Amino acid sequence: MKTMRLVVAGTVGAGKSTFVRTLSEIEVVDTDRTATDETSLFKPETTVALDYGRLVLGPNMDLHLYGTPGQARFDFMWDLLIQNAHCYILLVAANRPNDFNHAREIISFISERVQIPMIIGLTHMDCPGALMSEEILINLGYDIHDKNRPPVVDINPNDRTSVLEALVVLMALVIGGSDVRLSHTP
Numbered sequence: 001m002k003t004m005r006l007v008v009a010g011t012v013g014a015g016k017s018t019f020v021r022t023l024s025e026i027e028v029v030d031t032d033r034t035a036t037d038e039t040s041l042f043k044p045e046t047t048v049a050l051d052y053g054r055l056v057l058g059p060n061m062d063l064h065l066y067g068t069p070g071q072a073r074f075d076f077m078w079d080l081l082i083q084n085a086h087c088y089i090l091l092v093a094a095n096r097p098n099d100f101n102h103a104r105e106i107i108s109f110i111s112e113r114v115q116i117p118m119i120i121g122l123t124h125m126d127c128p129g130a131l132m133s134e135e136i137l138i139n140l141g142y143d144i145h146d147k148n149r150p151p152v153v154d155i156n157p158n159d160r161t162s163v164l165e166a167l168v169v170l171m172a173l174v175i176g177g178s179d180v181r182l183s184h185t186p
C-alpha cells in the first residue's frame with residue numbers, strides 16, 4: 001500500500017478543518033479545543049494540534065490529510081507535518097486581506113524546509129469583500145505572469161466537488177513532478 005501525505009495549510013478560519021472533513025472517508029480525528037487565547041475572539045474553536053483524515057485513492061493508494069494547527073506560531077508539529085508531506089495546499093480566505101501577510105509567512109516557512117508541489121486554494125470567494133485572485137497572488141508575493149508560480153484554484157471547502165477539483169489539480173502537479181517517492185506501508 002502506498003501512502004501520499006497532503007498537508008492542508010492556511011490562515012485561521014480559511015477552511016482547513018472543513019477541507020479535511022469534506023474529503024475524508026474516515027471520521028476525522030480533530031483536535032479542536034476551545035481556544036484560550038486571542039483566537040477565541042475570532043471563532044469559538046480553533047485547531048490546537050491538527051486535523052487528520054484519510055481517503056482511498058485507488059486499490060493500492062491512500063491519501064492522508066493533515067490540517068495544520070490554526071495558531072500563528074510555528075512549532076515542532078509544523079515541522080513534523082511538513083517534513084513528511086508529499087504536497088500541500090495553502091488555503092487563503094479571499095475576503096481577509098489582513099491575513100495575507102500571515103499566509104505569506106506560511107509559504108516562506110514551508111519553502112525554507114521542503115521543496116514539494118503546492119497549490120493555492122482561495123476560499124470564501126462567495127463572501128462579501130472577496131478580492132480577485134490576481135490581487136491576492138500579488139499580495140502573496142507572486143508575479144502573476146510567472147510560469148513557475150503555483151496554480152491557484154477557487155475552492156469552497158464545504159463543497160465536495162470543489163474540494164475534489166482542487167485535489168485533481170494538486171495530484172496532476174505531483175504526478176507531473178519528477179521524483180515523487182511515496183511511502184510504503186505493509
Ligand SMILES: Nc1nc2c(ncn2[C@@H]2O[C@H](COP(=O)(O)OP(=O)(O)O)[C@@H](O)[C@H]2O)c(=O)[nH]1
Pocket residue numbers: 010011012013014015016017018019046047067070122123124125126127155156157158
Ligand atoms: N461561505 C464560505 N464559508 C467557508 C468557506 N470556507 C470555509 N468556510 C467556513 O469558515 C469557517 C471556518 O472554517 P474552518 O474549516 O474551521 O477553518 P480553519 O480554521 O482553517 O480550520 C467554517 O464555518 C467554514 O464552514 C467558503 O469558501 N465559503
Ligand SMILES: [Mg+2]
Pocket residue numbers: 016017018046047067070
Ligand atoms: Mg481548524
